[in-house]
Amino acid sequence: MTTRHVSGTIMRPSVLPAAIIALACACLVGATAQEESAGNPADGWVQDTAFGAPKAVEWDEDLDQDGLDHYQEFLAGTHPFVADSDEDGFWDGFEVTRGTDPTSPDSYPSSEVLGDVDCDGQVTAADIQSVINAALGQKVAVPTDLDGTGNVDSLDIQTVINAALLVP
Numbered sequence: 678m679t680t681r682h683v684s685g686t687i688m689r690p691s692v693l694p695a696a697i698i699a700l701a702c703a704c705l706v707g708a709t710a711q712e713e714s715a716g717n718p719a720d721g722w723v724q725d726t727a728f729g730a731p732k733a734v735e736w737d738e739d740l741d742q743d744g745l746d747h748y749q750e751f752l753a754g755t756h757p758f759v760a761d762s763d764e765d766g767f768w769d770g771f772e773v774t775r776g777t778d779p780t781s782p783d784s785y786p787s788s789e790v791l792g793d794v795d796c797d798g799q800v801t802a803a804d805i806q807s808v809i810n811a812a813l814g815q816k817v818a819v820p821t822d823l824d825g826t827g828n829v830d831s832l833d834i835q836t837v838i839n840a841a842l843l844v845p
């Protein structure tokens with residue numbers, strides 16, 4: 678983005694509005710050029726991959742709240758309005774953070790530790806909170822039905838608490 682400096686000169690009032698407009702235009706042109714240089718694709722991306730209807734695109738928005746904004750979703754090949762594009766139980770942003778493929782259900786984070794839902798190698802308060810949130814009906818980035826009963830309930834919460842307390 679081109680930066681223009683206005684320095685040292687006291688401009689006459691009649692000149693000032695034109696200078697402000699020129700500076701504003703330069704900023705707008707600069708923003709467009711910056712987006713293009715970052716590889717900003719056509720707005721048709723969202724139109725083609727989502728609902729088929731034209732939609733204004735804000736590339737820094739994360740409408741599905743999966744941790745990736747629209748531009749990051751474009752780069753990752755994930756769905757901008759679906760948090761878990763490959764339906765493997767882990768949100769797109771979480772998979773990117775953990776280094777797995779968010780477009781393949783065969784690639785997902787894993788842990789040998791029961792109750793380690795965020796797969797960071799240990800069972801912590803964050804794991805407990807994720808299971809509680811899921812039990813309360815909130816969508817979370819990781820699978821939380823630890824006993825595979827089809828719903829997240831008090832047993833899942835107890836399991837992760839026990840694991841955090843190192844209770845066998």
Ligand SMILES: [Ca+2]
Pocket residue numbers: 738739740741742743744745746747750757
């Ligand atoms: Ca997103």
Ligand SMILES: [Ca+2]
Pocket residue numbers: 741743745750755756757758759760761762769
């Ligand atoms: Ca997504």
Ligand SMILES: [Ca+2]
Pocket residue numbers: 761762763764765766767768769772779
């Ligand atoms: Ca996923």
Ligand SMILES: [Ca+2]
Pocket residue numbers: 763765772777778779780781782783784785
């Ligand atoms: Ca995956």
